[in-house]
Amino acid sequence: MVENAPADAAWTNWAGNQHSVATAVLRPCTIAEVTEQIRCAAETGERIRPIGSGHSFTPVAVSDGRRMDLTRLATDIRVDVDRRLVTVPSGMTLRQLNALLTSHHLALPNLGDIDAQTVAGAISTGTHGTGAAYGGLATFVEALTLVTGTGEVLHCSAAERPDVFDAARVSLGALGVLVEVTLRCVDAFVLRAHERPAALDAVLAELSGLINGHDHVEFFWFPYTSRVQLKVNDRVAVDHAPLPRWRGWLDDTFLANTVFAGACRLGRAAPALAPTISAVSARALSERIYTGRSDAVFCSPRRVRFLEMEYALPREALPEAFDALRRIVDRLPFKVLFPVEVRFTAADEIWLSHSYGRDSAYVALHQYVGMPYEPYFRAFEEVATGLGGRPHWGKLHWRDAASLAPAYPHWQDFQLLRTRLDPHTVLSTPYLTQILG
Ligand SMILES: Cc1cc2nc3c(=O)[nH]c(=O)nc-3n(C[C@H](O)[C@H](O)[C@H](O)COP(=O)(O)OP(=O)(O)OC[C@H]3O[C@@H](n4cnc5c(N)ncnc54)[C@H](O)[C@@H]3O)c2cc1C
Known part of the structure; x- marks a missing residue:
């Protein structure tokens, strides 16, 4: 069903940095309706952009034609x-x-x-x-x-x-x-989460043992400091140490969101305070160990709005990338208010996956909304590109098709398939043309 609904034709993403006004909003309820809409667009030369929850920072969900919202699609579960x-x-x-x-x-x-x-x-x-x-x-x-x-x-x-x-x-x-x-x-499984402050150099030095010795390891580096918050999650048999409800609220809602939002606002108003705020944040985070249902441990609310760029690097390139990142942060003409997140994934066989064919380390740069970010992200992008990095498709980057093609061995196969499956470019957008060609 087509809804020409000017009231909700305007769309913006979670971070508020991407906007579009669709010519129509499609909300199919069945696969047959999706098919009919696509056929109709192919005949009339219209374009359709399927969207999810709008949590991408790049314009991947920006539509210059019809927007297809799949939330009402009710296939059998x-x-x-x-x-x-x-x-x-x-x-x-x-x-x-x-x-x-x-x-x-x-x-x-x-x-x-x-x-x-x-x-x-x-x-x-x-x-x-x-x-x-x-x-x-x-x-x-x-x-x-x-x-x-x-x-x-x-x-x-x-x-x-x-x-x-x-x-x-x-x-x-x-x-x-x-x-x-x-x-x-x-x-269903239970995770034991162990979060603790640590020294960046020590974590980098023992990285291989850490990430291979535990199920899920990540760390957050606080710019202007040599400190990180290390998060290690391991599968355990029993949920024996759940966080009391008040502690979960205090840590994940109040400190990680409300207090952090206040600190970011302060840093934005008085950028000179950013290094102190970062140092205080790094010191304020204490050690905690708790258990919980996997999804509750993995996911937490993110209420402080930010912009993000994330690069997947060959895992062995992480120390070099980090050295460069520290120098970049120190030389920026503005301050960085958000920690840098580092994660790891295994190699896979999906053609346009950032981890195609190689074990990866992901480095994610964030900046608080309303603060400058482009020179910071671009400077690290240059380093990451030189190290064979692949940008996350949903997060900011400035690469184009010509620059991305050599990073993906199956790039050409993907293009051939795209031409075969979407010959009338119904699913194309100016942004997709820019990054995919
Ligand atoms: C606060 C926050 C935290 C995040 N955390 C992480 C994280 O931990 N790890 C990580 O890797 N990423 C993370 N992201 C990025 C996010 O996971 C991705 O950008 C993801 O694509 C967003 O999903 P979405 O449903 O919002 O899709 P959208 O952003 O709406 O769309 C993403 C893409 O999917 C396409 N699409 C949507 N539905 C369909 C469909 N039915 N058929 C075909 N194509 C479709 C769209 O066309 C678009 O190209 C985070 C983002 C935010 C804002």
């Missing part, structure tokens, strides 16, 4: 507990998915920092969590159903149309509209 497979509509949010899995005593093997994204949105940009032996969310996809740019409904998996499967799992909405996704889950 199928849970195969024995094979640990779940099939859901693509517009389901990760939060809804986690609740569904919990009710069947299942879980996703890994998650990122938040659960607000849709299943399709998350996999389409290569969303990932941390864990040296774990791939991003797209690697948990067992099968998917795609409505291509000609309106054809394609089911694919490793056994059925493997080329489409390898391309479509991370495809930025460029090959078609994902309508159904089957995910490979695991039995």
